[in-house]
Amino acid sequence: MTHHPPVVDWATDFDHTDARWVENPFPIWDELRHTCPVAHSDRYGGTWLPVRHGDVVAVAYDTEHFTSRSVVVSEVRPGPNDLPAPIGLAPPITSDPPFHALARRLLLPAFSPKAIAGWEALTRDLCRELLAATSGRREIDAAIDYAQHIPLRVIIGMLGFPQEDADIFRRFISQVLEDVAATPEERQAVIESGEIDQYMDERIAEHLAHPRDDLTSYLLDAELDGNKLAPEHVRGTMILLMIAGIDTTWSAIGASLWHLAQHPADRRRLAADPELMPTAVEEFLRAYAPVTMARMVAQDFEFRGRAFKEGDWLLLPFPAANRDDTVFPDASSVVLDRADNRHAAFGLGIHRCIGSNLARMEVRVALEEWIGRYPDFELTDPSLVTWSPGQVRGPRRIPVRIL
Amino acid sequence: MRVHVDPDRCQGHNRCYALAPSLFAIDELGYASELNGGLVPPEQEEAARRAAANCPEYAVSIVDSDAGASP
Secondary structure (H helix, E strand, O other): OOOOOOOOOHHHHOOOOOHHHHHOOHHHHHHHHHHOOEEEEOHHHOEEEEOOHHHHHHHHHOOOOEEOOOOOOOOOOOOOOOOOOOOOOOOOOOOOOOHHHHHHHHHHHHHOHHHHHOOHHHHHHHHHHHHHOOOOOOEEEHHHHHHOHHHHHHHHHHHOOOHHHHHHHHHHHHHHHHOOOOOHHHHHHHHHHOHHHHHHHHHHHHHHHOOOOOHHHHHHHOEEOOEEOOHHHHHHHHHHHHHHHHHHHHHHHHHHHHHHHHOHHHHHHHHHOHHHHHHHHHHHHHHOOOEEEEEEEOOOEEEOOEEEOOOOEEEEEHHHHOOOOOOOOOOOOOOOOOOOOOOOOOOOHHHOOOOHHHHHHHHHHHHHHHHHHOOOEEEOOHHHOEEOOOOEOOEEEOEEEEO | OEEEEOOOOOOOOOHHHHHOOOOEEEOOOOOEEEOHHHEOOHHHHHHHHHHHHOOOOOOEEEEOOOOOEEO
16 A cells, blocks of 8 residues: 655654554654754655654644645645535534534534533443453454454444444545545546445435435435525535544553553553543553544744745644653653643644544443453454554554463 | 643543543533633543543643643
């Protein structure tokens, strides 16, 4: 898949699909934080990388000099007319002010703490069902047999799609988020195949014919300024919920289990003290935040002494911000009861992850149920663990032995 | 002790509400505000401190009766 030569100098030629970054990006960011806190690479047509917490915050808050028009760095650079303005491909994540606030407002009530609490029982049943299916096995893949299914099936449930379509969803996600190092021709072919749009259009047609009590019908019924949403807005938002809501949380659950598989003291502590779980979940989210966002520079300007040019990409690594020792003492250690933890795993500013309450609930329930059933487990072979490439980082294979 | 949520900074992370549900309310869009004029009962002071220390946007501040505001 990757056509890129290996990275030699991370300060001048970084690549987030490089095997070393995919395997373990933390030493790379730690070094850059001291040597070159705003790195540049000519790859992808020119990309910036701030790694200090303060600089990540500054970019996240600056919607004047940065646009969210495209938030996935790839070889395909959107041109001025490529995306339907002002909506963007997947509103509101790809929208800028002032349209952003309108598009976001529509979705917020569906993701409030109260609304999400309504999905906890289904999530817990699903986790128990997945664990029951592993009964009698001594070796399980915590990603393939467990983590990946949980957010996938919850989102399918929220959107009111057929559960049998889970595999179609997994393929979409892989194409959009992981194949970013594909050539422009390969990536364009995927986009132009129209498979995702066609799938969504079919679901929209079904829901228009037979409205139901789900998020799809909610979006189709929603109004902006007295008008129903444009079809491309509904479709884009559904694609966003699917892509942003699934492999992100799957990565967080997987990374937490990967950590626990290697830290018996942390396993014992969580098994003995279930009330510690919400605090521990925040620490897993800080230490293994899955999502690096991206921006494009909206206008030429100078940032921390570097000349940013309109149209440059910028990776916005919230996971690197979370490892900044100046904000998080002992940042590279996982401290399950870390009491002061203002981590940025869900982003900062107006684009704060709209599904953060959902993700937190899913991670907590998934870990509670796993620890309840399998309090003791270890990696069968650490070299078999694989991590996803691209801007959503999580373990895709976690073979564990039940002890 | 009093707590205050800066509505211009709050982005609806809901951390304060999760850590100190008796001190904060969340509106239907997920944005937080302090309850009871921000007054913190003595037994909730640690919860208030944690709510402030866990806000990713530095939106929650604490005002001690005999000291100035701190983030």
